[in-house]
Amino acid sequence: MSVFVDVAPAGATRPTGTRWPAWLARVVLPLLSLLVFFIVWQLAAASGIWNQTFVPYPSTVWRAFIDVSTTHDGVRGYAGYLLWEHLYMTLRRVFAGVVIGVAGGLLLGLLMGSIPWVRSVLEPWLTFLRALPPLAYFFLLVIWLGIDEAPKVTLLALAALPPAAVATTAAVVAVPVSLVEAARALGATRRDVVRDIVIPSALPETFTGIRLAVGMAYSSVVAAELFNGIPGIGGLVKDASNYNNTPVVLVGIFAIGISGLVIDGLLRSVERRAVPWRGKV
């Protein structure tokens, strides 16, 4: 999942003359790109250059989607679970992992941003953790935490923590000194400064960190569900690829990608509501 950062201040008024093109760019262009994608896909599949296993027809993938989403011939979805159940389990794990990871990351970030020696102590560890691919340590999590939910949620939390911590640290460090000094001069206590100056001005940047964190966690779901991952979208993708079942793999990939887009969209609207002052201070 990629993270797009709003460059233009959200909700800024535009000249009325540009309304139509803006609408065009927002709705028609994405649809057009989607349409072009499906046409290219259909042509690629129909050309016969590649084997069906590599490039199945869109209609084959659609049929796989229907099969995975319904009970048919007495078979329930894929591996006994419907698509939404796989997705639900994955989202639950991601949610738990992100909540733990982001909470830890925010706390660490706040500490590291405000107390220089804490930053010196923790920064190497964070960078170390950030450089590790989850697959490298997932096996250790299995040994320590077993094969149920704990290692999966821990892995996702570990993936989500560094981006949140790094962004928060940077945001806290970047709080304008002039504002802090002005508040102090007006008689604010240390607590007042943190509450009224540091947190509000660090929040927009922190939100970007949270979105990055969710993205990192989301891109680790297949790794997290490598062992005993069914039900789960990552487990579904891995299992289907073990059987060279490309249509189901693609269904899983689309499910991960689209739900990722939806989650990022939700986070962006939360961001617009929670920090309307972004770009204005």
Add this chain to the structure above:
Amino acid sequence: MKVRKLIAVAAAAITAIGVAGCSVDHSKSEAGKPTLRLGYQTFPSGDLIVKNNRWLEDALPDYNIKWVKFDSGADVNTAFIAKELDFGSLGSSPVARGLSAPLNIPYSVAFVLDVAGDNEALVARNGSGINSIADLKGKRVATPFASTAHYSLLAALSQNGLSPSDVQLIDLQPQAILAAWDRGDIAAAYTWLPTLDQLRKTGKDLITSRQLAKDGKPTLDLSAVSNSFAKDHPEVVDVWRKQQARALTVIHSDPAAAAKAIAAEIGLSPADVEGQLKQGVYLTPQEVASPQWLGSQGNPGNIAVNLQSASQFLADQKQIPTAAPLKTFTDAIYTQGLPGAITQ
């Protein structure tokens, strides 16, 4: 100016990576000679003996020999589909899937590397109170999904009147099985050596693949040859089969030498490998060409029936739409020149 410098650095880096990439590839390939591409896996088999002793290089001096390592049969299938392999080794389950629709991979079974024996087994953990397969009802049983062990586990369950939904099946790779076992997270597991021997220290066998083979549900490691290659170069297939037969003979006549060659390829001690070889079933070349397995020219053997039953299993698992008919599998046994081609 800066951009240009950056591009120069990037170009230099890419060149360096390209050069470095070549320098770690030990296989000497000479231009002008055709290349024979063989996919292998690291289960102990004649493949590794042939590779380690460089028999193919000696027997086919007019070819570049390129061995490619794979971690699963699904990956070997993918490589065959991409036309990247001439020969490839994989389990009977992936072969059954490759030969069935929708994959319909144009390859044929040309050799039986081994038959799973006591090297694959269903083990119950001591203290879990499980003494028979029927006791597994409702318990957590782990196996690597899509493997031959998975197939054997479900066959063993159905023998005892249990359906897959009667137990909690868990998809774990062997090393994770060991971790979950030590923690007490699973009651039983169907897996293979060397993990299996470690499980046996604190558990007991409920059934082994040797028993299942006797009951008509064998799992095998096979070698497949691409149909187009076999058609164009039958003489190369003959040479290759001779080397495979020679490796089987060595496993029987000089297990220590066989173990040493295999150990060098997979990084285990020769003693460990020798133990593993004892637990597997390695056929003699005569047996490979017998009606029970590949059969002889014009009379494809019983292996087609085994593959058809594996295909039926995949269809029951909903991993393929329908099982392929028996004829698909009898047609896909490469019996050209058998038994003479490998027994002489």
